Amino acid sequence: MAAPDGRVVSRPQRLGQGSGRGPKGRGACLHPLDSLEQKETQEQTPGQLDMLRKAQEFFQTCDAEGKGFIARKDMQRLHKELPLSLEDLEDVFDALDADGNGYLTPEEFTTGFSHFFFSQNNPSQEDAGEQVAQRHEEKVYQSRGNEDLGDMGEDEEAQFQMLMDRLGAQKVLEDESDVKQLWLQLKKDEPHLLSNFEDFLTRIFSQLQEAHEEKNELEYALKRKIAAYDEEIQHLYEEMEQQIKSEKEQFLLKDTERFQARSQELEQKLLCKEQELEQLTQKQKRLEGQCTALHHDKHETKAENTKLKLTNQELARELERTSWELQDAQQQLESLQQEACKLHQEKEMEVYRVTESLQREKAGLLKQLDFLRERNKHLRDERDICFQKNKAAKANTAASRASWKKRSGSVIGKYVDGRGILRSQSEEEEEVFSIPRRSSLGLSGYPLTEEEPGTGEPGPGGPYPRPLRRIISIEEDPLPQLLDGSFEQPLSKCPEEEEVSDQGVQGQIQEAPPLKLTPTSPRGQPVGKEAVCKEESSPSAPDRLFKIVFVGNSAVGKTSFLRRFCEDRFSPGMAATVGIDYRVKTVNVDDSQVALQLWDTAGQERYRCITQQFFRKADGVIVMYDLTDKQSFLSVRRWLSSVEEAVGDRVPVLLLGNKLDNEKEREVPRGLGEQLAKDNNLIFYECSAYSGHNTKESLLHLARFLKEQEDTVREDTIQVGHPAKKKSCCGW
Ligand SMILES: Nc1nc2c(ncn2[C@@H]2O[C@H](COP(=O)(O)OP(=O)(O)OP(=O)(O)O)[C@@H](O)[C@H]2O)c(=O)[nH]1
Numbered sequence: 001m002a003a004p005d006g007r008v009v010s011r012p013q014r015l016g017q018g019s020g021r022g023p024k025g026r027g028a029c030l031h032p033l034d035s036l037e038q039k040e041t042q043e044q045t046p047g048q049l050d051m052l053r054k055a056q057e058f059f060q061t062c063d064a065e066g067k068g069f070i071a072r073k074d075m076q077r078l079h080k081e082l083p084l085s086l087e088d089l090e091d092v093f094d095a096l097d098a099d100g101n102g103y104l105t106p107e108e109f110t111t112g113f114s115h116f117f118f119s120q121n122n123p124s125q126e127d128a129g130e131q132v133a134q135r136h137e138e139k140v141y142q143s144r145g146n147e148d149l150g151d152m153g154e155d156e157e158a159q160f161q162m163l164m165d166r167l168g169a170q171k172v173l174e175d176e177s178d179v180k181q182l183w184l185q186l187k188k189d190e191p192h193l194l195s196n197f198e199d200f201l202t203r204i205f206s207q208l209q210e211a212h213e214e215k216n217e218l219e220y221a222l223k224r225k226i227a228a229y230d231e232e233i234q235h236l237y238e239e240m241e242q243q244i245k246s247e248k249e250q251f252l253l254k255d256t257e258r259f260q261a262r263s264q265e266l267e268q269k270l271l272c273k274e275q276e277l278e279q280l281t282q283k284q285k286r287l288e289g290q291c292t293a294l295h296h297d298k299h300e301t302k303a304e305n306t307k308l309k310l311t312n313q314e315l316a317r318e319l320e321r322t323s324w325e326l327q328d329a330q331q332q333l334e335s336l337q338q339e340a341c342k343l344h345q346e347k348e349m350e351v352y353r354v355t356e357s358l359q360r361e362k363a364g365l366l367k368q369l370d371f372l373r374e375r376n377k378h379l380r381d382e383r384d385i386c387f388q389k390n391k392a393a394k395a396n397t398a399a400s401r402a403s404w405k406k407r408s409g410s411v412i413g414k415y416v417d418g419r420g421i422l423r424s425q426s427e428e429e430e431e432v433f434s435i436p437r438r439s440s441l442g443l444s445g446y447p448l449t450e451e452e453p454g455t456g457e458p459g460p461g462g463p464y465p466r467p468l469r470r471i472i473s474i475e476e477d478p479l480p481q482l483l484d485g486s487f488e489q490p491l492s493k494c495p496e497e498e499e500v501s502d503q504g505v506q507g508q509i510q511e512a513p514p515l516k517l518t519p520t521s522p523r524g525q526p527v528g529k530e531a532v533c534k535e536e537s538s539p540s541a542p543d544r545l546f547k548i549v550f551v552g553n554s555a556v557g558k559t560s561f562l563r564r565f566c567e568d569r570f571s572p573g574m575a576a577t578v579g580i581d582y583r584v585k586t587v588n589v590d591d592s593q594v595a596l597q598l599w600d601t602a603g604q605e606r607y608r609c610i611t612q613q614f615f616r617k618a619d620g621v622i623v624m625y626d627l628t629d630k631q632s633f634l635s636v637r638r639w640l641s642s643v644e645e646a647v648g649d650r651v652p653v654l655l656l657g658n659k660l661d662n663e664k665e666r667e668v669p670r671g672l673g674e675q676l677a678k679d680n681n682l683i684f685y686e687c688s689a690y691s692g693h694n695t696k697e698s699l700l701h702l703a704r705f706l707k708e709q710e711d712t713v714r715e716d717t718i719q720v721g722h723p724a725k726k727k728s729c730c731g732w
């Protein structure tokens with residue numbers, strides 16, 4: 001009978017209890033209540049019937065869901081039916097649950113109920129009754145058994161044994177007594193059921209045998225498996241043993257190697273340590289030696305120390321004295337500097353005045369020059385006319401004398417020298433100014449010739465014809481001086497006249513009317529067409545004076561630039577500058593008057609040695625190139641190196657790219673100029689003398705820089721012994 005939790009429960013059957021068969025045929029499974037009904041159909045006393053019926057009712061009451069068994073909590077439903085408390089019901093449940101599985105089957109319920117019923121009827125001996133009932137049941141059960149056993153004949157024994165043997169129960173059953181009693185009971189009570197019972201037993205035993213065989217097979221398989229596993233494990237174990245052994249050997253090997261290596265290492269370390277120890281001992285000896293030496297030195301140094309202290313004190317006294325002297329010297333120096341400044345300023349003023357007067361002289365002289373040229377041309381024409389007249393006269397006389405003689409030279413002969421080469425304008429001018437050929441104005445204003453001036457033979461015109469000269473020497477401090485005030489003297493005759501007279505040419509030479517010098521200004525300066533540079537001459541003398549030299553290839557526009565800067569006008573077709581020229585312009589820089597002495601040099605190669613001389617005393621240099629002429633830009637480096645040669649890098653340099661108005665003919669990109677200026681630390685502008693663009697800005701920038709540089713120099717000289725630091729002129 002399967003209990004509600006699925007376990008197979010084999011327990012003693014009560015007499016008259018149905019077996020596992022249905023009311024009609026075999027094998028149908030019975031509902032638990034059916035067995036109760038079955039019991040009713042058996043011979044029962046009415047009391048038992050009632051009890052059974054009651055039990056059935058109570059079972060149904062508890063098993064309201066019809067699940068076929070009663071759990072502990074279902075028992076509580078009897079609380080109303082029976083005069084029992086919940087605890088009593090719990091106790092009854094426990095008493096009824098014969099196998100203690102926590103559930104009551106109908107059999108357990110009715111069996112227990114009947115005892116309970118009987119004990120209910122004799123409530124006084126309840127417990128005893130219960131025990132008695134139990135004992136009674138056991139006795140009945142045993143006695144039945146014994147009875148059965150006692151009654152069983154040999155043949156029944158033999159039959160049962162045969163049955164058991166047939167069924168092979170020995171293998172399956174350990175204890176046949178249960179079956180035996182049942183068999184006997186059935187044989188006795190229900191012989192018609194015996195065959196069923198035997199069939200049932202056969203089935204059960206065969207199933208049990210199969211199960212047993214299966215179990216044996218399983219056991220056998222299990223044993224085989226276990227054996228195999230054991231073997232495998234044994235094998236693995238051996239392998240493991242092997243591996244462990246090999247590992248151990250390797251480890252031992254490694255260990256020995258490591259040990260050997262370690263021991264070698266340690267030996268080496270030991271050797272090193274020993275060496276170090278030796279070195280340390282030697283070092284210690286050395287140090288001890290040094291220590292003793294130092295000890296000695298210490299005594300010596302102590303002695304020296306005392307001496308030094310003494311000398312130190314003397315030096316301190318000396319120092320004090322020299323500091324006093326220094327202070328005196330500083331005061332003297334300051335006074336000297338102030339005097340020097342005053343002298344310098346006076347000198348500057350003197351120079352300024354002189355250069356100003358020179359400016360005027362130069363303008364006057366230029367007027368003179370122009371006048372003379374005109375005069376010269378005039379005279380030359382007259383001379384030609386006279387010449388022709390003479391010639392004509394001569395020709396007449398010669399023709400009259402011997403008309404048969406042949407004809408002579410051409411009219412242009414005077415313009416062609418002996419070798420038949422046309423004489424150039426400048427040669428003509430040289431002749432006029434009697435400047436001997438292949439010469440250029442020297443620094444002192446003398447023409448540069450092979451022999452020293454004044455040492456040569458005096459010419460036909462008396463003493464060596466002395467051209468109009470003006471000494472502008474920037475070398476020996478800028479004090480240009482007039483040599484012989486020649487502009488007051490009447491000019492010498494024009495050399496051709498002398499020449500012509502020398503050759504004894506007859507003929508009336510029109511005495512050139514004496515020169516009428518152009519009226520001069522009250523200051524003795526000629527008033528001519530070339531206006532003097534209109535400097536912004538302020539009533540007070542300028543605060544600063546800077547000399548600026550202007551260089552650059554010929555025809556880049558230096559003179560035009562200076563004319564634009566000074567006179568704010570541009571005259572195209574300027575003649576090339578001869579030697580050197582200069583102008584003065586006073587500008588206002590940061591509320592102070594700065595006079596700029598601008599030296600315009602000739603770019604032509606042949607005047608190069610002159611211009612070089614002028615760099616020495618310059619305060620600033622302007623290098624100009626023509627941005628429409630690449631060659632002039634390429635020459636800038638050469639100009640810069642000659643400036644560098646002459647003045648090092650203490651002089652600020654302004655780089656100007658001129659003719660900016662001619663953008664369409666530009667050959668030098670602005671970037672190249674900027675890069676060159678940056679590489680050489682220059683101030684850079686692109687300008688145009690023609691349009692005036694950047695002419696004032698560039699020069700004002702240079703003037704401001706010069707002024708600041710001079711201020712720093714002044715400050716530094718006031719603090720003694722600190723040389724002026726040259727600032728980068730373009731702030732790059
Ligand atoms: N378009 C243009 N032409 C200029 C400019 N400046 C000068 N020129 C012309 O360039 C030529 C040379 O000018 P100068 O000022 O005599 O050149 P320079 O540097 O003094 O020449 P040297 O005296 O021989 O060294 C003249 O024909 C000027 O008219 C300018 O800014 N623009």
Ligand SMILES: [Ca+2]
Nearest residue numbers: 097103104105
């Ligand atoms: Ca139970």
Ligand SMILES: [Mg+2]
Nearest residue numbers: 558559576577
């Ligand atoms: Mg010039």
